[in-house]
Amino acid sequence: MMPSLFIAHGAPLLAIEDNSYTQALNHLPNLLPRRPRAILMFSAHWESFTQEVGVMETFPTIHDFGGFPQALYEIQYPAKGDREIAEETVALLQAAGVPVSLNQSRGLDHGHWVVLKKVYPDADVPVVSLSVNPNLTIEQQYAIGKALSPLRAKDVLIIGSGSTIHNFSYLDMRETSNGAFEWSLQFEEWLKHTLTDWNVTDLAQYRTLAPHAEKAVPAYGSEHFVPLVYAMGAADDERIANRLHMSFRYGSLSHTIWQFGQAK
Template identity: 35%
Template sequence: MKKLPTYYISHGGGPWPYMPDFRAQMKVLEESLVAMVNELGEKPKAVLMISGHWEETAYTVMGNPVPPMVYDYYGFPPHTYQVKYPAPGDPALAERVKSLIEAAGLPAAIDPERGFDHGTFAPLVVMYPEADVPVVQLSMRTHYDPLEHVKLGRALAPLREEGILIVGSGLSYHNLRQFGAAGKVPSEQFDAWLQTALAIESQEERTATVCDWTKAPSARIAHPREDHLIPLMTALGAAESEKAYCVYHEKNIFGGVTASSFRFGELT
C-alpha cells in the first residue's frame, strides 16, 4: 500500500451539493474535490475526517458502524434535512485511531452514536458519490490549541501507510458576518499569508509560523473562531516534513472571498 498524502480542504457552505443553484456556485471547489480523487488513483481503505464542525474536551472518534446524519445548518430547503450519505463507519479503525492518540499522551474517546456533519458529508458526496469508502470522523478539542492539533497529526501519521486518507475539513476563510464584498480584502490578505507560511522549507519554522497564525494579516477577521482553521494543523502534523501544494484556489467563492485547499506530501 502506497503512502497517502494528507489534505486540508475548504468544504464549502452547508449542504451545497444537494442544491443545484448553490452547487453551480461551488463549481471550482467541486472540480478540485474530484481532482483530488483522481490524483490519488486507487480508493483509500477508509477516510479519517477531522471536521471543523465537531469539537469535544477529548479527541473523540466516531465509532458508529452505520453513521447517521447530523444536519448542523440552518435556513436551508426542507429536502436538505432528509439527505443521506450512507457510507459505512469503521469501528476497528476508530479503535486504532484512539490507541494512536492515547499513545501520544493525548486524551481520546469513542462516541458510538455520532454521525456525519456537513463538514464530512458535503465534500465526500462529491468525492465518493457511491459512498463506498468507509468514513470515520474525528473531533477537534475545544481549546483549539494549534500545536496540540499538530501533535495529533503526528500521532496519526502511521495511518498514511495503512491506506487511510487523512483529511482536515474546514474553510480557509470563515467569517459568516463578512462574506461577499466585505470579505474580499481580509480573505486575500489571510490567504496570501497562508500560502507563504505553508511554503516555508524548514519544517520547524513552518510549523511554528502556522501555529502562530493569529499574527497573520486579518487573522481574526478571517477566523473570528478558529474551528475551520484548526483541521489544517492536523493535516500538517501528519505530513510535517513534506511539501505543501495548493490544490484549490478561488477568489470569488461566497461572492468575493478567497479560499484555498492544500495537499501535504507527494503522490506516489
C-alpha cells in the same frame, strides 16, 4: 502512501451545486495513488474538549443547519464505519499522550458529508470521524495529526474539513461570482507561503503575524481553521505542502484544498 488533505466544506449548498470548486472536489480521487481503505476525517462542526473518534456500523446523516433548500435535507450519506481503523486511531493517540475516547453514537455532520458527497458520492469508502478542539495550541493540534501519520501508510486518507477564512461578519451575500476582498487574498497568500515553507513556528503565531487574521479567523471561533493544522501534522514525515485549489464565495468564504505529503 496517502497524502493528507485539508478541504474547505464551504456552505451546505455545495452539496447540490456544480461550480469550479465542486468540480475540483469531484477530481480529487484522480489525484490519489489508489482508492483509500478508509477516510479519517476531522470536522469543524464537531467540537470536543477531549479528542473523540467516531465509529458506527453505518453513520446517520446530520442536517445541522437551517433555512436551506429542501433538497439538502433529503440528502443521505450512509457511510460505513471501520472499527479496526478507529481502534488503531485511539491507540495511536493514547501512545502520544492524547486524551481520547471512542464515540459510537454520533452521525456525520455537514462538515463531513458535504465534502464526502462530492469526492466519493456513493458513500462506498468507510469513514472514521474525529472531533476538533480549538482550545488547544497550534502545536498540540499539529501533534495530534502527527500521531496519526502512520495510518497514511495503510491507505487511510486523513482529511481536515473546515475553512481557512470563516467569519459571518464579513460575508457579502450578494457576491457569488468568485470575487474576493483584498484582505482575504492577503491572508490566504500569507498562509500559502507559511505552509509551503512548512513554517510551523510562524503558523503557531498566525494571529499576530498573518495580515487580517482577526477578520479571517475571529477570536471567538477558530474551529474552522484548526482542521488545517491536524491535516498538516499528519504529513510531518514529509513536510511538503501544495495548495490544489482556491476560490471564494460571498467575498471572503474561502474554498481551499491543501495537499500535505506526496501521493505515492
